[in-house]
Amino acid sequence: MEHVILRHRNIPDLHRLEVYQAHGGYEGWHKAVTEMKPDALIDLVKASGLRGRGGAGFPAGLKWSFIPKDIFPKYVVVNADESEPGTFKDREIIERNPHQLIEGVALACYAVQAGTGYIYLRGEFKQPARILQKALDEARAAGLIGQNLFGTNYSLDIQLHLGAGAYICGEETALLESLEGKLGQPRNRPPFPALVGLYSKPTVINNVETLANVPPIALNGADWYKKLGTEKSPGTKVFCLSGRVNRPGNYELPLGTPFRVLIEDLGGGIIGGKALKGILPAGASALILPASAIDVPMDYESVAAAGSMLGSASIIVLDETVDILWATEKMVRFFRHESCGKCTPCREGTHWLVREMERIRRGEGKPQDIDLLLDITKNMSGKCFCLLGDFATSSIVSTIKHFRGEYEAATRTNGQ
Amino acid sequence: MLSAAARAEIEAHLKKYPTKRSAIIPALYIAQRAHGYLTPEAIRDVAQVLELEPTEVRSVAGFYSLFYKEPVGKHVIHFCNDLPCALRGADEFLKKLCARLGVEPHGTTGDGMFTVEPAMCLAACDRAPLMQVDLDYFENLTEEKLDEILDGFRTGTIQTDAASVIKSELA
Ligand SMILES: Cc1cc2nc3c(=O)[nH]c(=O)nc-3n(C[C@H](O)[C@H](O)[C@H](O)COP(=O)(O)O)c2cc1C
Ligand code: SF4
Ligand code: FES
Numbered sequence: 001m002e003h004v005i006l007r008h009r010n011i012p013d014l015h016r017l018e019v020y021q022a023h024g025g026y027e028g029w030h031k032a033v034t035e036m037k038p039d040a041l042i043d044l045v046k047a048s049g050l051r052g053r054g055g056a057g058f059p060a061g062l063k064w065s066f067i068p069k070d071i072f073p074k075y076v077v078v079n080a081d082e083s084e085p086g087t088f089k090d091r092e093i094i095e096r097n098p099h100q101l102i103e104g105v106a107l108a109c110y111a112v113q114a115g116t117g118y119i120y121l122r123g124e125f126k127q128p129a130r131i132l133q134k135a136l137d138e139a140r141a142a143g144l145i146g147q148n149l150f151g152t153n154y155s156l157d158i159q160l161h162l163g164a165g166a167y168i169c170g171e172e173t174a175l176l177e178s179l180e181g182k183l184g185q186p187r188n189r190p191p192f193p194a195l196v197g198l199y200s201k202p203t204v205i206n207n208v209e210t211l212a213n214v215p216p217i218a219l220n221g222a223d224w225y226k227k228l229g230t231e232k233s234p235g236t237k238v239f240c241l242s243g244r245v246n247r248p249g250n251y252e253l254p255l256g257t258p259f260r261v262l263i264e265d266l267g268g269g270i271i272g273g274k275a276l277k278g279i280l281p282a283g284a285s286a287l288i289l290p291a292s293a294i295d296v297p298m299d300y301e302s303v304a305a306a307g308s309m310l311g312s313a314s315i316i317v318l319d320e321t322v323d324i325l326w327a328t329e330k331m332v333r334f335f336r337h338e339s340c341g342k343c344t345p346c347r348e349g350t351h352w353l354v355r356e357m358e359r360i361r362r363g364e365g366k367p368q369d370i371d372l373l374l375d376i377t378k379n380m381s382g383k384c385f386c387l388l389g390d391f392a393t394s395s396i397v398s399t400i401k402h403f404r405g406e407y408e409a410a411t412r413t414n415g416q
Numbered sequence: 417m418l419s420a421a422a423r424a425e426i427e428a429h430l431k432k433y434p435t436k437r438s439a440i441i442p443a444l445y446i447a448q449r450a451h452g453y454l455t456p457e458a459i460r461d462v463a464q465v466l467e468l469e470p471t472e473v474r475s476v477a478g479f480y481s482l483f484y485k486e487p488v489g490k491h492v493i494h495f496c497n498d499l500p501c502a503l504r505g506a507d508e509f510l511k512k513l514c515a516r517l518g519v520e521p522h523g524t525t526g527d528g529m530f531t532v533e534p535a536m537c538l539a540a541c542d543r544a545p546l547m548q549v550d551l552d553y554f555e556n557l558t559e560e561k562l563d564e565i566l567d568g569f570r571t572g573t574i575q576t577d578a579a580s581v582i583k584s585e586l587a
Contacts, residue, residue: 085537086500123441123482124494124538126551159432164441164480167536181437181466183479199434240541242500248542283537284499316500316541330499334536340479 004228004236005212006252008096015131017138020099026144028218029103032110034150041111045214047222049234054079054170054207055282055311057233057300060214066194067112067202074202076108077179078119078211080128081163081170084283085334086314089238089250090208094121094128097212098135102158104211106145107218109156112204116157120175123164133160167338171386172205174340185342186386207312209238229255233299237310241267243317244274255299262298263317274319278402282311284331285391287398288318308398324403325410328395329357335392346389349380353396365411370400373407418461422446426465436466440476444483452492453484482551489524489531491569491576494548497534500541509545510534512559516566529570550576 008014011023020026032041046061067074078101082090093101105117121129136158139145147155161179168174169184176198178184197203213235217225229235233255239262242248246268253262259279263269270276276291281298287308289296296306303310318327336350356373359365377393384390400407418426429442443466447458454477463470477483484492495513497506510521514532517525524531540546543555554565568574 082539083537085498086541087537088539088541091539122539123480124548124551127553161432161438162441162445164444165482166480178441179438180435181440181476183476242541243503248504250542316503318503322503327499327503330502334498337536 003252004216005093005100005209005238006097006250007100014097015095015099015135017099017135017142020097024219025099025215026103026139028215029106029110029144030150032107032218033152033154038111038113041107041218044222045111045217048217048225049222049232050210050213050217050225051233051235051300052207053209053213053237053312055084055285057310060206060210063194063206064108064111064204066192067204068195069113071202072113073116074112074114075198075204076105076112076114076117077172077175077198077203077205078105078117078208079170079172079175079205080119080121080125080208081167081175082125082208083122083167083170083338084285084312084314085331086242086280086283086316087240087312088242088314089240089312091125091128092250093208093212093238094125095131098132099139100212100215101132101208102135102139102145104214105158106156107214108204108206108211109158110154112202114204115155116159118159118161118179118198120161120163120169120179122169123162125162129160129162136160166340167334168340168386168388171388174386175205176203183340185340230297230299230301232301237298237313239298240312240314241317242314243280244271244319244322245269245317246271253298256297256302258295258297259315260294262315263294267317270317270319274321276317277320277322278318278324278399280316280318281308281313283314283316284334285394286311287394288402290402324399324406325357325361328399329354329361331395332357332392335388339388339392343385343389345380346384346386346392349376349384349389350392352376353392357396360407360410363410363413367408367411369411370404370407374400417457418447418465419450422450423465426462437468440466440468440473441480444473444477448483451487452490453487487524490529491549492531492533494533494535494538494551496536496538496540496544496546498537498541500537501544501546504544506545509557513547513562516562530566552576 013019042064050060051057109117163169166184169178171186173187174184193203226234236252237255238250238252251266279289281303289308293306296302300310332353336354339346339350341347377397380389380393425446426443429439443462447462448454459473460470463473495510497510521534545557546555
């Protein structure tokens with residue numbers, strides 16, 4: 001497999017500027033600034049069909065086109081908060097191929113004519129941030145970032161910003177609040193960040209992997225890109241494989257590759273040759289898929305059609321030895337811990353979910369507690385201020401759907 | 417009081433943003449280094465430099481888990497036992513870590529060397545079991561490796577920059 005994103009796996013020392021440049025690095029950037037109109041770059045990314053890799057799969061070029069032309073300054077903000085359980089791709093890109101990210105940020109800035117880009121890294125990324133800062137300093141020293149680039153009147157500054165431990169800051173409006181120095185709590189929408197974003201100015205927010213796709217597109221064109229992946233989900237994706245498999249890790253594959261190839265061929269199958277029990281296709285946030293989903297293609301449409309979402313493609317594998325209630329309690333605990341506390345259904349609901357799961361797991365649950373759990377999720381779904389509240393219900397709703405027998409077994413002894 | 421060097425460092429961060437307030441997280445990290453946690457005085461110092469009310473700074477500090485409001489050990493261990501790591505034995509390994517140090521989760525060792533905090537996903541799930549010590553990664557842990565690491569911190573052969581800064585600022 002030829003890598004588009006994880007190119008460092010084929011090219012040693014790609015994190016060094018001269019190596020990156022020897023392999024086409026910053027050529028697309030030079031060409032864009034010296035030869036292309038910003039709109040032409042937006043059109044190119046639109047034509048490539050590149051979709052956001054941070055979760056929602058929103059078309060990147062279209063997002064950029066929403067930025068008003070006549071309001072200044074504007075900003076590009078990179079989401080490197082990477083905190084969804086099971087996700088570890090952005091970190092590999094940042095540590096091993098940092099210049100491709102920087103070039104992608106630069107291209108996004110030029111496309112929307114932003115003069116400043118901020119890369120928001122989760123606070124725990126102290127080491128990755130150091131590597132990225134070094135790459136940024138190199139790019140600056142080489143005149144690739146800075147004032148009057150390549151003799152034009154376009155100037156660009158890129159800054160790193162470390163968060164301080166809060167999953168919710170991955171939600172784009174909470175991220176903006178945090179970057180402005182406030183509590184990381186989501187904002188009302190509308191207005192959308194494209195119009196009223198960072199410091200109330202037009203702002204593009206993209207995931208690390210999304211932007212790392214842009215330099216190869218700028219260099220090789222949209223038609224080349226569209227040859228990879230599926231018609232509606234073009235390109236490759238870095239799939240994070242974790243859980244009960246022999247070879248966990250990041251695997252870059254064309255979108256549309258079936259789960260089976262990832263789990264069995266590349267991941268070396270399940271530890272100890274055990275049977276597959278379930279797949280979490282997008283960390284703790286998405287609905288669990290039963291083992292029968294093994295042949296579903298991993299692209300945005302197919303995973304949605306199978307009843308879940310591809311999200312950031314953090315695939316957690318559960319085998320037959322895994323106690324579903326234990327795994328579910330882990331996930332609801334995550335969301336209770338990460339609820340930002342702004343709205344009641346999420347703040348209280350995640351609390352109740354954990355309490356009920358604990359009771360059932362202690363053997364103190366009654367059969368009707370299964371419906372009580374579902375009731376709590378109904379009071380959360382669609383009623384929370386941001387999507388975290390909905391995410392918090394996914395594991396409960398979907399494990400009760402597919403593994404109700406385990407809940408019944410855990411509550412049966414307590415009769416009515 | 418913030419040292420002159422710490423003040424200068426915060427000033428450098430201010431240049432990155434159009435508002436002073438945006439530098440609150442970097443400033444709090446810098447202020448936290450002197451004692452390992454945020455003292456009321458550190459909060460007041462940051463508020464003064466950023467021209468904010470101490471209560472505002474305190475509420476921001478309270479929101480984020482990497483700011484400590486109480487004294488912590490010289491080294492803070494974040495050990496991941498979130499679902500993907502737990503599927504690879506992290507819960508059992510955390511018990512061993514705690515037993516080695518003679519602490520409960522969230523506890524600090526009697527000699528003040530280590531605080532152990534169970535952590536949510538640290539974006540390294542393919543390298544479980546793993547921990548961060550002062551936010552430096554230590555991955556694919558085995559019991560032997562763990563002993564070496566803990567010894568290394570005790571004897572000073574392993575230094576994270578958080579620890580070395582505390583030493584130099586208090587010197
Ligand atoms: C609770 C929550 C957490 C999120 N965490 C992340 C994250 O860690 N990284 C990320 O890129 N996007 C995350 N997102 C999605 C962002 O809000 C946003 O959609 C994304 O950064 C847009 O970039 P993209 O279009 O390039 O995917 C999260 C969303 C929600 C609701
Ligand atoms: S849903 Fe949860 S995370 Fe989102 S705003 Fe409400 S309390 Fe905060
Ligand atoms: S679950 Fe431990 S690093 Fe992701």
